[in-house]
Each structure stands twice: as structure tokens, then as C-alpha cells.
Amino acid sequence: MGSKFQKISELSKGMSQKVQFIASVAHDPEILFFDEPFAGLDPVSVDTLRKAIMDLRDRGKTILFSTHIMEQAEKLCNRLFLIDSGKRVVYGSLEEIKNAHGSNSIVVEFDGDSKIFDDVAGVASVSRFPRYVELGIEQGGTPDSILAQIVGRVSIRRFEVVAPSLHSIFVTLVGKPNTIEQTNA
Numbered sequence: 001m002g003s004k005f006q007k008i009s010e011l012s013k014g015m016s017q018k019v020q021f022i023a024s025v026a027h028d029p030e031i032l033f034f035d036e037p038f039a040g041l042d043p044v045s046v047d048t049l050r051k052a053i054m055d056l057r058d059r060g061k062t063i064l065f066s067t068h069i070m071e072q073a074e075k076l077c078n079r080l081f082l083i084d085s086g087k088r089v090v091y092g093s094l095e096e097i098k099n100a101h102g103s104n105s106i107v108v109e110f111d112g113d114s115k116i117f118d119d120v121a122g123v124a125s126v127s128r129f130p131r132y133v134e135l136g137i138e139q140g141g142t143p144d145s146i147l148a149q150i151v152g153r154v155s156i157r158r159f160e161v162v163a164p165s166l167h168s169i170f171v172t173l174v175g176k177p178n179t180i181e182q183t184n185a
Helices: 013-025 043-058 070-076 094-100 114-119 143-150 166-174
Strands: 031-035 062-066 079-084 087-093 105-111 123-128 132-137 155-162
Touching: 013 031, 013 043, 043 062, 043 070, 062 070, 070 166, 079 094, 079 166, 087 094, 087 166, 094 166, 105 143, 114 123, 114 132, 123 166, 132 143, 132 166, 143 155
Parallel strands: 031 062
Antiparallel strands: 079 087, 105 132, 105 155, 123 132
């Protein structure tokens, strides 16, 4: 008769993550360490785990969370400690980091070729994502002048002035360009 139990190493990555999370919280510790807890999870499981982590935080638990996905850090963390090559890049609250390391950015969701953003005056940096770009504004650049230069060159779905993303701040501070390129769909 076969065993009803499997070794964790035999489970899928997502199921293994769930088992490890349960084992981590079962004894109700005051301090929790999570290293890339969302790796291998489907979107529903990500939402469930995110809620569980936030519930632990709201119960006063100290949570140390390691991730390469800056969006997750922005959504979950009260304080951030960014490291590159074993060295501290920045530490503080999200608000402190955004205030100290960047001016406003512009998010443009559009249809068209992202290469048009490379020669827009007033743009200091372009971070490309699959369906949008985040533009860093140069000193002296204005959202109005940037908008005027791109109207008619791409079909704009959304144009929003925002605080710079943690992703953009990290990339700017460590000097590694975004490698995700926009494709023409």
C-alpha cells in the first residue's frame, strides 16, 4: 500500500511554497523570514499568501521579506532595505526612499513602438514594460511638454504623473538598465 504523503522535494514549486509557509507560521513566531515566498505560485495563491502575510503583519509580527520583485516590496513592506552585490543601496520607508531618490515619473500606457520615447526632450530615463513605459522626468522637464511630444506618435491609453516606482529607483541607483522590451502587438 502506497504512502499518502510526499516529500516536499517531490511537490510542485507552488505546493512546496505553501507547505513551507504553513511550517513557518504554525508555531506562531514573533519574527518570520520569507525568501521569495511568491515564487512558483499562481495568481490566486499569490493573493491568498499576500493576505496571510499582511494579517501576520497586522497582528504585530516582524516580517523580513526577500524579493527581486520590487512591486511586491512596495505593496507589502513598511521599511525597505535594498541590496546590490551584497552592499546597501538604500534603507527607509517607501515614502522616504521615493522622496530622496527621484522626482515624479510619468506612466504611459500606449499602443505603438516604445522607441519613440528615446528621443523625447525632458525625459531622463525610460523603463520599458510589456504594455507601458515609466518615464523619468529630467530637471526642467514637464509632463505637459512630454505629452505634447508623444501625442500622435503613439495611441495613448493612460498618461499619469506618479512618484517613481521602487523598481525605477533601484535600477537608477545600481545602474542596470531594464531589459524587458516593449513588443509591437
